[in-house]
Amino acid sequence: MHHDDTIRIQHQHTLSNDYAELKKVIYEQRRSSGEWQQQTREVYANAGGAAVLLYNPSKHTVLLTRQFRIGAHLAGHDGYMIEVPAGMLDDADPGERVRAELCEETGFRGHGLRKMIEFYPNPSSLTESVHCFLGEYGERDRRGEGGGKEEEGEDIEVLEMDVDEAWKQVKNGGIVDAKTVILLQFLKDELS
Secondary structure, rough: OOOOEEEEEEEEEEEEEEEEEEEEEEEEEOOOOOOEEEEEEEEEEEEOOOEEEEEEEEOOOOEEEEEEHHHHHOOOOOOEEEEOOOEEOOOOOOHHHHHHHHHHHHHHHHEEEEEEEEEEEOOOOOOOOOOEEEEOOHHHOOOOOOOHHHHHHOOOEEEEEEHHHHHHHHHHOOOOHHHHHHHHHHHHHHHO
């Protein structure tokens, strides 16, 4: 259901446009009482992202990555996050983006990719949505070493992990990245 008649954008101003555009937005929202209330928010605007979890049915493993994330570090985590391969869309098709990120980050191509869900990780302060895919891989899909692009500051460790171990990592707090947890849950549902 759309509520276009309940929101009136009054003003948007760009505060920063380095890594992503940070906007200050002033808007009015019609409350359930019918009254209008002015609100001010800061929102990061970007084109969204795409993520993929590859599963090897013969080995019962998944391909994951580990890399440093400053946001998690500043929040008290050590910052080295175990994640599925993912990347910003930058005007690319989500399916094309995950294929490119797979090769860059893991060195694998993957096959049988299918979209599972698109979700908003934090709709109160991000415009970003994430397109999530599942697929399969085997040794024949290897195209390189992975590790990311050094010129983009990436230093990515490739992890091939048993599915049951990955799920244990979710339960014990070793895997805390939302898109990774979501895709592991989709895989778990498919395997049960």
